[in-house]
Amino acid sequence: MGTNIFTVMSQLATEHGAVNMGQGFPDFDTPRPLVDALARAMRDGHNQYAPAHGLPVLREAIADKTLDCYGHRPDPDTEVTVTSGGSEAILDAVMAVVHPGEEVILLDPCYDCYEPAVEMAGGTAVHVPLDPETFAPDWEKVRAAVTPRTRMLVINSPHNPSGAVLDADDIRQLESLLADTGILLLSDEVYEHITYDGRRHESVLRHPALRERAFVVSSFGKTYHCTGWKVGYCVAPPALTAELRKVHQYNTFCTFTPAQLAFAAMIRDEPGHYRGLGAFYQPMRDRFRAQLEGTRFRPLPVHGGYFQLADYSAVSDLDDAAFCRELAVEHGVAAIPLSPFYRNPPAGQRLVRLCFAKNQSTMDAAIERLEKL
Numbered sequence: 001m002g003t004n005i006f007t008v009m010s011q012l013a014t015e016h017g018a019v020n021m022g023q024g025f026p027d028f029d030t031p032r033p034l035v036d037a038l039a040r041a042m043r044d045g046h047n048q049y050a051p052a053h054g055l056p057v058l059r060e061a062i063a064d065k066t067l068d069c070y071g072h073r074p075d076p077d078t079e080v081t082v083t084s085g086g087s088e089a090i091l092d093a094v095m096a097v098v099h100p101g102e103e104v105i106l107l108d109p110c111y112d113c114y115e116p117a118v119e120m121a122g123g124t125a126v127h128v129p130l131d132p133e134t135f136a137p138d139w140e141k142v143r144a145a146v147t148p149r150t151r152m153l154v155i156n157s158p159h160n161p162s163g164a165v166l167d168a169d170d171i172r173q174l175e176s177l178l179a180d181t182g183i184l185l186l187s188d189e190v191y192e193h194i195t196y197d198g199r200r201h202e203s204v205l206r207h208p209a210l211r212e213r214a215f216v217v218s219s220f221g222k223t224y225h226c227t228g229w230k231v232g233y234c235v236a237p238p239a240l241t242a243e244l245r246k247v248h249q250y251n252t253f254c255t256f257t258p259a260q261l262a263f264a265a266m267i268r269d270e271p272g273h274y275r276g277l278g279a280f281y282q283p284m285r286d287r288f289r290a291q292l293e294g295t296r297f298r299p300l301p302v303h304g305g306y307f308q309l310a311d312y313s314a315v316s317d318l319d320d321a322a323f324c325r326e327l328a329v330e331h332g333v334a335a336i337p338l339s340p341f342y343r344n345p346p347a348g349q350r351l352v353r354l355c356f357a358k359n360q361s362t363m364d365a366a367i368e369r370l371e372k373l
């Protein structure tokens, strides 16, 4: 496998002084109370290993947050594990349960760390395309991809890269597809708190028939604007958690202690932060989309997360990789091409992914450059 596309595009942005709308990270400040809590934890001497599964105070806080959001409180001792980012939780989950020769169904386009995890476990990724317009799953196609070797299905809502969101009907179809099978579910919900226009995030944790077979992954980096801290967590039933923890203890063993104290305090003291995250991002999404409408890029609908897909067919005939290189090098805007998210990218697709978790000045600078194309 090569260097991942986010690293490649961020390097290109740095080299060429391009506005970085590619890699998904906010360029505005991390909440001050969180930073203060982290600094306080370090000053107070909380600088040694945390318990491998996470500090009890944070696992309790995660359980409470889950109850607050989804009406179900996982057992913090046996069902919640703190990891070094959502990516670690994904790798741990796959390594824990996928055996050589087993298959894992991925829905394309999908985030780039799923397939390497499956390959490292000795499994085989089976790719099923999402709808090319709406990025919704075609559950009949998913059903048709199931074989006796299928061990796991990976879902991701809100979806990276498209911003699509699974709805209650998707959940019903997923439940019926998995009923009477032994297939496990890996639900990547790192953008769980970012949905728009009143849409409800259909967490797998709301649905008993799904959560009893699922690893549900989240990320504090996305929720608290601190992707560089690399703290996430996994909620899974006790038997799955026990397996995940076996991998976790020899992967990272434990996660950065001071941040765990800081997140615990933040969840407890400022629940308005995660409850209001969609409302926080919605004006940014709306304004960025309105700005894009003034260019020759065509924005696709976004229902959740902080990525905007834009069709550039009116601007260039280049394929997306070549176009993104040209966009960064010649025009000073770094974006992410969509083809790396696919096993078989749709022929002729002309889409780039732009991240709108950015200061207004960053978005204005990008739009000023895109308007010239």
Ligand code: GLN
Pocket (backbone or CB within 6 Å): 004, 006, 007, 022, 023, 024, 025, 160
């Ligand atoms: N999750 C981020 C994105 O989609 C990138 C993370 C990374 O660079 N590995 O842009």
